[in-house]
Amino acid sequence: MSKKNKKVLLIGWDAADWQVIHPLMDAGKMPAMERLVNNGVMGNISTLEPVLSPMLWSSITTGKYAFKHGVHGFTEPDPNSESIRPVSSLSRKAKGIWNILNQNGYKSNVISWWPSHPAEPINGVMVSNFYQRANKSIDKAWEMAKGTVHPESLAETIAALRVHPQELTEAHVKPFIPRLAEINQEEDKRVEMFCKILADTASVHSAGTWCVENTEWDFSAIYFDGIDHFSHGFMKYHPPQLPGLPDTHFELYKDIINGAYIFHDMILERYLQLIDDDTYIILVSDHGFHSDHLRLTSLPHEPAAPAFEHRRYGIFCMSGPGIKKDETLTGVSLLDIAPTVLHLFGLPIGEDMDGKVLVNAFEEPQKIKLIDSWENVAGNSGMHPKEMAESSADAKNAIDQLVELGYIDRPDENAEKARNNAYQENRYNLAQAYIGANKHQEAIDVLLELHQKSPDSSRFTLKLSDCYAELNRNKEAREMIQLSKENITKEREALKNSKNKRRKVNPENIPTDFKILDLKEAKILIDENKPKEALEILTKLDVSVSKAPNLHLHIGRCYILLKKWKKAEEHFKTSLNIDPHKATALHGLGTALLRQNKYEEAIENFLLAIEHIYNFPFAHYHLGEALFYIKEYEAAANAFEVCLSQNPAIGKARNWLIEIYTNHIQKPENSAMIEKVEIENNIEEKIEEQKEAIKRKALGTITVVSGLPRSGTSMMMQMLEQGGMDIFTDKKREADESNPKGYYEHEAVKGTMKNNKWVNEVGDKAVKVISQLLPSLPARYNYKIIFMERELNEVIDSQHKMLTRDGKIKEGEYRTGLEIAFKNNLDKVNFWATKNHHVEILKIPYTAVIEDPKTQAEKINEFLGNKLDTNKMAAVVDAKLYRSKV
Amino acid sequence: MQNIEKNSPIIKDKDGKTIEVPVEGSIGLLALGYKGLMAWRMKRKEVGNLLNKKENEQKK
Numbered sequence: 001m002s003k004k005n006k007k008v009l010l011i012g013w014d015a016a017d018w019q020v021i022h023p024l025m026d027a028g029k030m031p032a033m034e035r036l037v038n039n040g041v042m043g044n045i046s047t048l049e050p051v052l053s054p055m056l057w058s059s060i061t062t063g064k065y066a067f068k069h070g071v072h073g074f075t076e077p078d079p080n081s082e083s084i085r086p087v088s089s090l091s092r093k094a095k096g097i098w099n100i101l102n103q104n105g106y107k108s109n110v111i112s113w114w115p116s117h118p119a120e121p122i123n124g125v126m127v128s129n130f131y132q133r134a135n136k137s138i139d140k141a142w143e144m145a146k147g148t149v150h151p152e153s154l155a156e157t158i159a160a161l162r163v164h165p166q167e168l169t170e171a172h173v174k175p176f177i178p179r180l181a182e183i184n185q186e187e188d189k190r191v192e193m194f195c196k197i198l199a200d201t202a203s204v205h206s207a208g209t210w211c212v213e214n215t216e217w218d219f220s221a222i223y224f225d226g227i228d229h230f231s232h233g234f235m236k237y238h239p240p241q242l243p244g245l246p247d248t249h250f251e252l253y254k255d256i257i258n259g260a261y262i263f264h265d266m267i268l269e270r271y272l273q274l275i276d277d278d279t280y281i282i283l284v285s286d287h288g289f290h291s292d293h294l295r296l297t298s299l300p301h302e303p304a305a306p307a308f309e310h311r312r313y314g315i316f317c318m319s320g321p322g323i324k325k326d327e328t329l330t331g332v333s334l335l336d337i338a339p340t341v342l343h344l345f346g347l348p349i350g351e352d353m354d355g356k357v358l359v360n361a362f363e364e365p366q367k368i369k370l371i372d373s374w375e376n377v378a379g380n381s382g383m384h385p386k387e388m389a390e391s392s393a394d395a396k397n398a399i400d401q402l403v404e405l406g407y408i409d410r411p412d413e414n415a416e417k418a419r420n421n422a423y424q425e426n427r428y429n430l431a432q433a434y435i436g437a438n439k440h441q442e443a444i445d446v447l448l449e450l451h452q453k454s455p456d457s458s459r460f461t462l463k464l465s466d467c468y469a470e471l472n473r474n475k476e477a478r479e480m481i482q483l484s485k486e487n488i489t490k491e492r493e494a495l496k497n498s499k500n501k502r503r504k505v506n507p508e509n510i511p512t513d514f515k516i517l518d519l520k521e522a523k524i525l526i527d528e529n530k531p532k533e534a535l536e537i538l539t540k541l542d543v544s545v546s547k548a549p550n551l552h553l554h555i556g557r558c559y560i561l562l563k564k565w566k567k568a569e570e571h572f573k574t575s576l577n578i579d580p581h582k583a584t585a586l587h588g589l590g591t592a593l594l595r596q597n598k599y600e601e602a603i604e605n606f607l608l609a610i611e612h613i614y615n616f617p618f619a620h621y622h623l624g625e626a627l628f629y630i631k632e633y634e635a636a637a638n639a640f641e642v643c644l645s646q647n648p649a650i651g652k653a654r655n656w657l658i659e660i661y662t663n664h665i666q667k668p669e670n671s672a673m674i675e676k677v678e679i680e681n682n683i684e685e686k687i688e689e690q691k692e693a694i695k696r697k698a699l700g701t702i703t704v705v706s707g708l709p710r711s712g713t714s715m716m717m718q719m720l721e722q723g724g725m726d727i728f729t730d731k732k733r734e735a736d737e738s739n740p741k742g743y744y745e746h747e748a749v750k751g752t753m754k755n756n757k758w759v760n761e762v763g764d765k766a767v768k769v770i771s772q773l774l775p776s777l778p779a780r781y782n783y784k785i786i787f788m789e790r791e792l793n794e795v796i797d798s799q800h801k802m803l804t805r806d807g808k809i810k811e812g813e814y815r816t817g818l819e820i821a822f823k824n825n826l827d828k829v830n831f832w833a834t835k836n837h838h839v840e841i842l843k844i845p846y847t848a849v850i851e852d853p854k855t856q857a858e859k860i861n862e863f864l865g866n867k868l869d870t871n872k873m874a875a876v877v878d879a880k881l882y883r884s885k886v
Numbered sequence: 887m888q889n890i891e892k893n894s895p896i897i898k899d900k901d902g903k904t905i906e907v908p909v910e911g912s913i914g915l916l917a918l919g920y921k922g923l924m925a926w927r928m929k930r931k932e933v934g935n936l937l938n939k940k941e942n943e944q945k946k
Contacts, residue, residue, distance in 0.1 A: 161920050171910040202916040202923070209919025266917030 001859025008278040008320075008344050009212070009271060010097075010221040012060070013264060014053055015228035016315045016468045017288035018044065020238075020261055029262050032223055033267035033317075036283060041361045043329035047287040049436030050429050051310040054087050056286035056334055057114045057223065061096035063338030063353035065614055066433035067442070069094040071115065072426035076303065077419040084422040086114045088382055089128070097341050098122050098219060099381035100374050104347060106218040109211040112204045118147030122382030126150045131224075133202035134196070137876060138166035161206040165195040174196060176259035179252055193233055194256065198263075201226035205267050212274050219341070224267070229261040230288040232306050238291055251777045256600070257291070278865040280320030280344055284337060287314045301495060302459065303425050313581065315611060320344075322363050329360055330607075331614020331878055343368060354437070424450060431463060440467040458487035462756070472757055474524050481517050488514065515541055515548075522554050529754055531561035549585065556588045558797050560595075568592040581610035587619045592625050602626045617647035626654060633664040648697055651779025651838050658837040698782045698838060702759065703766040703864060705744075706774055706829075707788030708822055710798035712769050712846040716788055717744035719849075719857065719876045720766045723868030728765040740812050741878075752776045772825055775832045784840045786860060787829070792819050792844035852876035895921045895928075909933045 018472045024030045025037070036042075048059055048066070048586035058071040067074055069638070070093035078085040097107040099122070101756060108124040110116060129143045144166060149155040176198075177191065185191050201224055208222040236242060237253035238804035239331055268283065275281060275348035288311030290296070299305040299597045318340075319325075335355030339580035342349055343357040348369035359365040359805040371377070416428055427446050434443035444467045451460040520538050525534035535558045552575035559568035560793050575582060590605035610616060624639030636662045703725070705716045718741050721727050733743040748758035752773045759778055767779065777783060842863045849856045859875035897905045897918065905916065907929040915922035 094899070161923065163923060169910045171908065171912050172916065205916070206920040206923050209921065211919075263913060263917060266914065267919075270919050272919055489913050840889075 005278060006345060007217065007275070008219050008341055009275055009281045010219070010281055010341065011268070011271065011281070011283045012057065012221070012223040013283065013285045013287045014057075014114075014223070014225045015217060015231050015310065016245070016261075016264070016285035017285060017291060017311060017313075018315055019288065019291050019311075020257060021315065024258060024261055024265075029258070030265040032265045032272055033283075035272065036268065036281065036317050036319055038326050039321050040281075040317055040325060041327045041329045041358075042315070042317045043332050044313040044612060045284060045316040045332045045334060046434070047310070047312055047314060048334055050432040051307050051312070051431060052288045052304055053225070053286055054114050055227065055429065055433070058092055058096075058336050059284065059354075060337045061098070061113065061221070062092070062094040063335050063350070063355040064094050065335070065354050065437050065821075067430055067437070067439075068352070068354070072433075073422070073429045074425075075422045076426055083415045083420050086117075089116050089118060089120050090131045091115060095374050095381055095383065097338050098124070098126075098221065099383050100342060100347065100377075101219050101345065102382040103377060103379045104372075104565075106344070106345065107216060109208075109215060109217050109220040109222075111208045111220070112225075113221055114225065117145070118384065119150035120382050120384055121150055122351075123191045124217060125154060126216055127207045127211070131158075131207065132162060132200040133165075134162070134164050134199065138164045139542050155596075158210065161203065161210055163206065165192070165199040166539070166611040168195050168199060176256045176263075178255065179253065183252060190233070190253065194230075197226055197233065198231040200229070201263070205270070209270060209274065212271065218345070222271075224264065227260055227264060227285070228289070231291075232309060235289060235291055236297075242297065244297065247561060276319055280318065280323070281316065282337065282341070283317040283335075285314035285316075286334060287311060288292075311581075318358070323361055323362055328611075329358060332358060333614065350583035363601060377602075393543050424453070428459065433466065437461065438470075440470045443467050444471075446551060455483075456487050456490055456493055458484045461487055462516075465594075469520070469524050469527065472527065472755075474528065475589075477524055478521070480655040481520055485514065485517055488627065517820070519550055521717040522558075524556060526557050526561065529561060534558050549575045549582050551575075552578070553582065553588060556585070556592070560588065560591055563595070563769055565592045565595045571598070581612055583609040583616060583619070587616065587622070590619070590626070591622055594622055597629075599630045603630075616647055617643045617650055620646065621650055621653055624653065628656065628660065631664075633660050633730050637659060637665060649778075649780035651698060651781065652782075654698065654711065655779065655837050657836070681723065699780050700763070701782040701784055702762050702777075703764075704767060704774075704777070704783050704785045705768045705788070706771050706785050707790070708795050709824070710773055710795050711788040711790040712844075712849060713770070713788050714739045714742065714744050715846075715849065715877065716786055716844070716860075717768050718742070718768060719853075719873040720786075720868070722876045723857070723861070723865075723873040725868065726765040728762045728767040735851075749773065771829050774829050779836065779838055783840070784864060785833070785839060785841045786863070788840050788846055789843050792822055794846075795822065801884050802824060838862045849877055850879050864873070895925045897922065897925050 021030060021033060025034045028034075048056060052073060052197065054074060055071050058069045059065060062069045071087050071091050073087060075084045075086050076091060082255065084307060098110050099120070100107055102122050102124075106123070110120075110122070110124070110126040110312060111600075112129050112131055114129045116126060117130040126149070128145075128148045130148050134142055136142060142159075142162065144155065144159045149158050159349055170180060172196065173191065177183070179350075180191065184192055202222055204222065208220070209219070212220055212222075228271070234253050234256040236245065237250055238257040239253075239254055241247075241250045258401075278313075290309055290311050294311075296309055300308055302308075314334075316329065324408065327359070332399035333355055335353070336358050339349045339353050339354070339355045340358045340361070346366075346369075348371035349357060351370055351371045352373040352375070357368050359368070383814045427450055431446040434440070434446065447460050447464045447467065451457070451464060454460060456688075461480045461484040465484060466479045468474070468477035468480060474883045501678065518541055519624075521535045522534040526536070535555065538551060538555050540557065541548075552571040556571035556575065559565070569589060569592040572585050572592060575585040576589065579585070586605045586728040588608065590602045593599075593602035593605065603623060604628045605621050606626065609619040613619075616693045620639045620643035623715070623785035624636045624643060627633075627636035627639060637657060639672070640657045640660070643650055643653045644657070705713050705720065707716075717727060717729075721744070727743045727744055729744050730746045730748070731742075732747050733745050735742040746758065748755075748761075749769055750759075750773075752769070753776045756776055756778050759781060761883065769785070775783070781803055833839045841865075844856055844860065853874035854870060857868070857870040860873070861868045861870050895939045897907060897915070899905055907925045909929050911926045911930075918925075
């Protein structure tokens with residue numbers, strides 16, 4: 001018996017893409033899909049890196065990144081033999097949806113999920129991904145690998161539902177290839193390939209419908225790889241005709257892709273007939289597939305090269321009781337499917353899951369329950385015991401299939417080499433998974449290991465340069481760019497001399513265009529706030545426009561930094577003409593429009609960017625800014641909150657939020673950020689409480705001593721040190737006559753206007769920052785600033801004496817306008833401090849410290865949380881140093 | 887073997903009208919899932935039996 005009435009049917013269409021579906025739906029050729037979309041929610045689904053299906057479908061069922069679920073590629077070294085094996089259900093270390101449901105008494109059907117062989121002993125039926133592929137002629141026995149079906153008692157029944165490619169007739173092929181009769185099938189093997197894919201799809205559907213109709217179930221997951229395989233084989237023939245493709249080939253095979261989608265729509269129609277209105281249906285793909293001018297005409301010379309044809313956005317649809325109708329969802333990720341399915345069953349979400357419940361899909365969202373991790377929950381999950389081993393013979397068949405589909409190269413006959421290759425690929429994939437999750441240091445650790453073993457591989461040095469650049473380790477990034485240049489040269493030479501003609505290779509594009517290295521250098525320069533230098537490189541590149549959306553993206557960014565908004569707008573538009581789905585270009589365009597006060601247009605572009613990549617904190621930030629300017633305060637607050645939830649380091653968002661909640665909305669209870677703060681006070685107190693709650697989102701609080709140079713900042717640093725605080729100093733500037741007890745400075749602080757990364761190193765120490773640099777401190781931290789005040793005349797006089805002593809000016813030679821400049825600076829600091837809620841400032845008059853150090857030390861101690869020894873602080877003050885009294 | 891019809895499943899259109907299963911099969915039958923597949927295989931078997939029968943009769 002199934003447990004409850006609630007049912008969920010999850011259908012996977014590998015590589016399905018709205019770009020193909022929308023025109024077909026508009027033409028009325030995908031009626032089932034149209035019904036599903038109209039009765040539920042739909043949207044793009046963002047894929048993960050690397051875009052390799054076994055890793056992605058494992059993320060879909062676990063809600064976790066690959067570095068947590070353990071499936072890292074197509075194959076892996078086989079611990080039980082000297083060779084390799086395809087990734088399997090044994091490779092997955094985390095529980096899939098069906099395992100969690102198993103532990104909660106639900107029954108599941110799982111059909112052909114990748115990877116799912118050997119079938120797991122769940123409460124229900126599992127048909128593994130070894131099920132459908134025929135590897136022998138129809139006149140020979142079509143055996144099914146042991147472990148393909150659970151329970152074993154159903155193996156014979158389900159084996160009989162497979163469709164052999166040679167069973168298909170002209171009647172099956174002609175709807176896809178109307179001019180079949182003109183093809184010489186002895187020479188042209190494409191029809192044979194087509195039949196294999198069609199038969200595989202029909203087999204999976206046959207097993208799927210049998211399970212849905214003949215078993216009691218709560219959850220059914222049916223995975224179809226047909227669209228992906230049809231696309232890899234035939235997308236190059238899809239209209240419009242690609243340049244260079246012969247007319248005859250185009251005419252013969254141009255209908256296959258549309259036909260494949262229409263056939264899948266007919267399959268969907270069948271499932272819609274088989275379920276009732278109380279069943280939730282989720283249709284999802286793991287990525288899209290380029291079907292337009294971005295289709296590749298040749299594949300890179302890399303393992304898993306077909307994955308380069310994948311597009312970053314797949315499809316997502318969901319309908320069922322309580323699900324909104326005819327609405328578009330944004331920000332859906334593959335990682336969200338497992339949490340959402342668990343939520344549909346009323347089960348808690350593992351806090352170690354990387355996805356979220358798609359609450360916006362529900363008409364009335366229910367409270368989301370949480371659990372630390374499902375991995376620690378005891379009880380029968382239906383997973384295999386860890387010691388279980390897969391048959392090596394079955395593994396070989398599956399590997400042959402992967403080779404045939406182009407996903408992997410034929411494994412090296414030398415078993416050890418094959419194992420090493422598989423290990424290397426999986427480590428590389430793992431590094432990419434880390435990069436996709438913004439874990440660049442972890443990626444660097446893995447890539448360095450690979451780089452050590454294969455120092456001549458440009459793949460590894462290129463990725464290393466990206467990772468270092470992301471972490472602002474630009475020196476190392478540049479070293480890797482240089483190494484990549486050398487490696488690419490060697491690889492090109494090797495390729496020219498290679499006798500391996502098996503794969504079509506264009507040495508001009510492959511392995512990597514040198515121009516990409518220039519783009520990387522330009523990107524680093526942009527990050528270093530050197531737009532002019534970056535532009536110099538970018539404008540020299542002669543990359544053909546059709547291939548380089550990134551070129552215009554980077555040029556646009558340069559113009560943003562140069563505040564040339566119109567120029568920036570033009571280049572972002574050019575980038576979008578090349579790739580209209582490039583979220584970073586949409587964001588750039590939005591920013592350029594925002595700065596030209598074109599708020600509505602800016603908002604439109606930010607929303608489009610977010611629709612493509614939801615986890616895009618700066619797009620939410622700028623959206624918030626644009627919404628604020630058109631006085632949509634609630635929506636703006638929401639955007640800033642999303643921004644902060646994605647990246648708490650964007651401190652400016654905190655300031656916007658406080659501004660909005662304090663001066664425009666005054667409804668702090670609406671803020672998700674204070675949900676854990678239970679207060680019953682009046683509105684002012686609530687707002688204060690909210691300010692505090694928002695501040696707590698900062699990365700930490702930093703103690704700063706500031707003031708104009710020669711206003712007593714070094715003395716204050718000394719007081720803090722004696723009081724018990726650690727000091728952030730590199731001790732490079734030694735004590736001298738002007739500051740006999742030392743300067744307490746750090747060289748890095750001087751470059752704050754260009755690079756404020758040193759702030760991350762400060763921690764609990766006190767740092768000296770002169771007043772001119774204060775506004776450059778990043779808002780991702782809160783600051784407690786002890787600001788030294790001293791009469792401007794005294795400051796100027798003291799500075800004059802110091803410069804004279806150092807021989808930098810002559811005695812009696814005064815620079816003009818200093819007083820006004822310093823006053824302006826102090827006004828600017830005051831304005832900055834009052835406008836920024838992450839800044840608390842305690843002003844300490846220099847003379848007060850000289851006259852009554854103990855009282856001032858106590859004030860300071862209170863400001864900093866009463867941790868200091870005020871007697872020792874006071875003892876530091878030496879009135880004799882008060883030399884510039886006026 | 888469980889739950890697989892011994893007789894050819896009847897395939898009907900959306901108006902409830904019985905559809906004649908073509909011996910050469912069709913995409914529509916494949917899209918129906920296992921029932922469509924079974925119906926097609928049954929039809930092939932029936933036609934095969936019929937042809938065999940005719941052939942045998944002719945031989946006699």
